[in-house]
Amino acid sequence: MLFARKKTEMPTAETALKGRPNALPTAAEHFIFGRALKGPYPQGLETAMFGFGCFWGAERKFWELGAGIWVTAVGYAGGFTPNATYEEVCTGKTGHNEVVLVVFDPKVISYETLLKTFWESHNPTQGMRQGNDVGTQYRSGIYYFSDAQREAAERSKTAYQKGLSSAGYGAITTEILPAPEFFFAEDYHQQYLAKVPHGYCGLGGTGVSCPVSTGVTSTTVD
Template identity: 50%
Template sequence: MSWLDQLFSAQSHKRRMIAAEQALPGRATPVRVADENIVLHHPMRGVTDPDGNGIGDFGADLAAVVLAGGCFWGVEEIFWQVPGVHTTAVGYAGGYTPNPSYEEVCTARTGHTESVLVVFDPAVLDLEGILKIFWETHDPTQEMAQGNDIGTQYRSAIFTLSPADADLARRTAGKFGQVLADAGLGPIATEITPLAEAGDGHFYHAEDYHQQYLAKNPHGYRCHAATGLHYPAA
């Protein structure tokens, strides 16, 4: 067996989603994070959490979506620069382990993918506009990976806060999927589902040192395995 075969074999288990009953037990206590996003200066948690999904209520004028497109450091950096984005936070979603640590997520035994909560003002930029950026800034054809990052924690996903938003996300996937097909690429491997139906239905904030990591560490790691293709104009 070549060293490449050995490497792939060692990583192959990380490409397989774990069953809920096999996931790590986690813990009852959420991690502590700063009160606000240090770039956008708005809270990273809503004031209340009526849906029990770990996100909370940011107010009637704002909307939210949870996006996963590889290493969450780089994905968050992209979206905190977008006009109309109110706040961002990195975390874990789509899995089964409550309040996981980063080290646990890296074992591929939680089911979670590295995710970014994007809270935005739809009067400035609507959900389709947010998803246009999402599709263009990562490679949604890669399954359980982004670039050199391998495993279920790097899978592409859109977790919405309503079924209607999930339907819209699927329509955008159809539009971008046609662009990919025309370029000889695809299909899209992105998981698209309401957050309430993804794993245990929860977004767990990551440890504070991960929040706005690339603002704290400007020369830190970025992974953007984008296709170079553009979402179709309206």
Template identity: 50%
Template sequence: MAELQTATLAGGCFWCTEAVMKDVVGVGHVESGYIGGDRPNPTYKEVCGGKTGHAEAVKVAFDPAAISYADLLDVFMGTHDPTQLNRQGNDIGTQYRSAIFIASEAERAEAEAAIARWEADHPGQRAVTTIEGPAEWYPAEDYHQEYWQGEGQRNPYCLATIPPKLMKLRRSFQARVRGHERDEEGA
């Protein structure tokens, strides 16, 4: 197995982005957290209050032999609404912004290319996804990790927002969904 690389992505509620990324082939681990703000060690309550400047985000560890950074960015761009400024649906505020947090100039170039590909595939629409970083990462509280696999299954907000995102992943990126390889072999 190749050494895992990391992508840090903010696409609104981190519960939703985490649930999508955990279903992507080549993703080894997803951690929910906060990035891009000006207060060290922010709490969920502080970030939700919109006063720290942090975004709810996920840190995705992935195997570049199974999925490239570019392909992972395409999945990210295609499974949330990158046209909504500082919001995703009913979640409003800079903490819900669409952003790609980079660690290098090479990642910046990949992020710019991913945004351009999305816009080319969606004529007349403009992505407001920002490219930010490098920035300090703060893991979210334990109860936010793997939220969809546990408490999220009983949370009305999650039940209304996550399944449509997972369906979009399966429809638009079928070859990138976990379990697809077994489907291919059985066909």
């Protein structure tokens, strides 16, 4: 029980693992789309970042959206340890969340569609866990790259809270923060459930629909 409690408590910059100066080796290309995982990405695309449980299943939710998704990638963000390994993140001593980076074309798919997918794919009321996965790396989070994304995220949270409350769920614990530095996870984690179709996925939604508009907008981020 003590170990479990420590895994749900964020470390401080002083107590976190120190990490390393160099990035971890990762995949060169997206396993499904065949595009450069780290870019450069075409002009006019936007970037989004979300965390909501084990990133294997979370990433699949976005690549399955299809049209408008350029690449997806899994990694670590929101903590203190530069270039942490998966094993280090799992100790709870880095403060990182398991996150998905989504590069998308806003002329084809809206950020609101990504938000709807995010909310409906997990239970955002559980704090430092998602189902049976317990730890700071499984917290629910939206990490925005622009004021427009922040405003859309806040609006969607308010709308979804109404639906959750009506269905008997508690308060949303999702953090909505400026996008922190993203560290690409190791090669074998990238598009894991495409490589291992019957692999573990602990995600489970609430069954509550998120009532946000998903119309395509023409807004782009510089």
